[in-house]
Amino acid sequence: MNSDDDAFREQVRAWLAEHLVGEWAALKGAGGSEAYEERRAWNRLLADHGWTCLGWPKEHGGRALSLTKQAIFHEEYARAGAPETVNHLGEQLLGPTLIEFGTDEQKARFLPVIRTVDELWCQGYSEPGAGSDLAAVKTRAVLDVAADEWVIDGQKVWTSWAHEADWIFVIARTEPGSSRHSGLSFLLVPLDQDGVEIRPIEQITGDSEFNEVFFTGARTPASMIVGEPGDGWRVAMALLGFERGVSVLGQHVGFESELNDLIDLARANGALDDPVLRDRLAEQSAEFEVMRVNAVRSLTEATPGADNVAKLVWAGWHRRLGELAMEVCGASSLTADGEAYDLDRWQRLFLFSRADTLYGGSDEIQRNILAERVLGLPKEARG
Template sequence: MHDDEFRRAVRAWLAENVSDELRGAGGPGREHEAYRERLAFDRRLAAAGWTCLGWPVEHGGRGATLAQQVAFHEEYARAGGPARVGYLGEELLGPTLIAYGTPAQRRRFLPRIRAVEELWCQGYSEPGAGSDLAAVATRARLVGDEWVIDGQKVWTSLAHVADWCFLLARTHSPGTRPRQAGLSYLLVPMRQPGVTVRPIRQLTGTSEFNEVFFAGARTSRDMVVGEVGQGWRVAMGTLTFERGAATLGQQVGFQRELDALVSLARHRGVAGEPQVRDTLTRAFIGLWALRAHTLHTMTEVDGQGPGQGASTVKLLWSRWHQRLGELAMQVRGASGAVARDAPYDLDEWQRLFLFSRADTIYGGSDEIQRGIIAERVLGLPRQARG
């Protein structure tokens, strides 16, 4: 199918299937909205062949070109498609299993991910290992034919609805080797004794992030992706897949937010104020510069996905979006500081401002992204780490 024909087909399907009740539902700070309805919508997408577009055909995907994947995410955002429930499985774990998994793992998990029959969460960050991921302390020891896992993960998105978790655990003592050595990438069922999920209440009042405690949780011996002790390489591969074509759809969503904010500024009569006008103009230019850089970065392939330029994209969009939240509060004026209803009913601009505080932290903090750019792009000396 030609790329233009593909885009028209996506647009037509979405126009017919995205209901008014689902339009714009979910997303950062709003994952509690219409969860069951969004899950059902994800499964309709799967039945119609609109999930796992970029996966190779032999692994159950559509084998879509990069241009087609971008077209889907852009049209999805323009149609106001609801936030995807199966995102972590489809966009992160699926490509990881295709690149690093065994044939048995692919047969077991890929069809269920594609059909949105099993949901996943990501177990990377810990209380003492957030941006410094190599400091992971969760341990897994082999007992017979099972790995027994003990430790704690934090900021685990959607763990409260996930069936499985892909996590990093230390299976060997690092000794004098680099701290990255001895980590393994495990697939662990969430619905078992020894797994406890505790929601974390956020500034927005919602709780899509969680703490997850593993106390003797178990998974079978063959649930290691890649080699035992070589999980760092697999985990970095997953992070690369995270910054794929969906980023362009995210930016379409950003454009809609900016357009709505311009309309609000005009309605409130502040669009002509020099500072507001200047900031809105800079936001418009910044968003188009971000799009151009993202498209350029996506063509720089290192064999598995976008190269180190993905770190620059993360820096650019996180700061841009955070500044947009700040501008929204400026446009709202004093009324932006007051919840619209008790006890804590936030409007869209208040939620944007509060949740975007985390944009520069999750998915790789700004400090870590700058370190990657300095070392791997600019060739500067490696930063000393404890």
Template sequence: MDLRYSDEDEEFRAEVRAWLHDNLTGDFAAAVGTGGPGSEHENVEIRRAWERRLGEGGWIGLAWPAEYGGREATLMQQVVFGEEYARAQAPGRVNHMGENLLAPTLLAFGTEEQKARFLPPIARGEELWCQGYSEPGAGSDLAALRTTAVRDTETGDWLITGQKVWTSLAHEADWIFVLARTEPESRRHKGITFLLAPMDQPGIDIRPIVQLTGTSEFNEVFFDAARAEAEHVVGAPGDGWRVAMGLLAFERGVSTLAQQIGFEHELRGVVDTAKANGAIRDPALRERLLQSWIDLKLLRCNALRTLGSPDPGAASVAKLVWATWHQRLGTLAMDVGGADATLAAASPYELTAAQRLFLFTKADTIYGGSNEVQRNIIAERVLGLPREPRGDAT
């Protein structure tokens, strides 16, 4: 496996680095390092403006066809951009759901009309998206979803009724992609449809969820006959499960490499704390810090090795290992901080970076498919082990 970059890749890296240097100025410079996981509440308006600036520069949808606003960049160029973006600590992106999840799904499953309507506004940084998957009682077991959609007999549109939960940035999004059951009495993976719906309409109620970190980037979304137009079904009615699983495969792509650069920044902060407070002299803590550094390098090698892999287990292995690593880093950050790590930065609930890391990483092994679910996928679909007994037929 050759992990070296070509001369063309390095030229592209210089272009990315220069553009970020020239554009991370003024208000955008003030937002550097903000808006990451657990801090999505920071500088929201500046980060929305930054999304538009990225669109003007042609840095959104790098791999997309040019006709939809992309650059048709290579896989390694996408990696380079993600790495340089993270190294510059540029503001946290507000449209991960649109660019990295919905867009590749439309390219794979959407109609030409859907691509022409939805991809260019994402590429310009103008329309933000959120994901309507999880529900109370249907999180990791997504096939248990109960949200329904029925046809309006006059218009042919779909009327969505139900509840979604843990909907990231729903309060900022312009659109949502929703999984809903459209065939009465259908069960599990059958009878589900993938719908696109505007958030600014009657029948949608958004309620923020306050987390352990004190922030509220997650939301509950309630639908009461909210409308999705007839032409805004991705794939065929009833075929939404196949589309949804295709989307989840895209989630584990190039963005995980940029994520790991962010992990490097966090690990460096923990090491700096250990040096400053003397915890580095503790042999046990020093060994844990070293092991975290080694494991992070292995995460990167595995991510590069499996980019574009058709192996159904590659995505689950990646999610399982980085979520577990990151959660351990959160615990290590608190252990390095010692007794001082338990003190709030300010009242009433101002957290330090280490405290926010510790609390937010508790969710890492749950969201996006829990560790238990990932292990089941690896065991059953890759290793061919017997399926776990289910309470009902699939």
């Protein structure tokens, strides 16, 4: 860390302190389905002041900030309790993918409106029977030469924020008879059309952030393919690499805040006097420090399998934190306040974190990748 980085940290802190007040202060800590439109307005305020797309090249509307400065922003943003942004999939995933693989026309069409938060994106990867095993996708797309359009049929599931998005990036099988990693293409598909149906999935938290998306003759122009036909696997894997970038450090700051708040609660309600719970909180704290060091190392060292290890570590840690929160809260954690299904933050943490070891690649898939691709062990038998 140098003086320039220190000055940048103070700049971020000062801006957040100045703007996260008044109507915006009410959004502190908001995420998931909470105050979605208000958070989108906040996200646009960030864009207006140059706080989106920090790592993008300047010629594409970004600020070309160093990895260190990007990490500083995400850390300070989380420490300020600023609300969860609504543009992660566009800004952090699709944008960098288009910058690397997209045509000039695609970049000109999509990058400006991603930066300004005027169009939102969702991710069409997982399918029934092809969740973490992305290579098993069955959604197909056929090129209608006369219309110069791709025609898409199939189903995606667990599609975060599809009901709020304008576009979806889709992995589809475009070569008949192909299997596994071959014959896939990466398509950009508008959601506002007759051939697309979106059905929200109600979660155990009572929210509906995830959706099923059905394609029945859905269409997108032939030019809306990223990379070459059949090269979708390479593009999709590159996008997943962007997913585990510097924003993960901000995620870790959020985890640290949850941990510290839980320790404060345990101190206040007497749970910290229980030697077993005290030891478990201490263990959770020690594991967090190891996790943070590993996250920083994975950003600065090209270590095979580092992303997979990081996902395994933080997902398990966060899930255990949710379980520990229920024990710290005691019997009151078993009931919801009010007549409605009104969960407090710890109940919501516990319930939502059950999915941490599944989404973004399940623990089983992460372990298989590490075993087969990093350690060179025999591949798991497939039925």
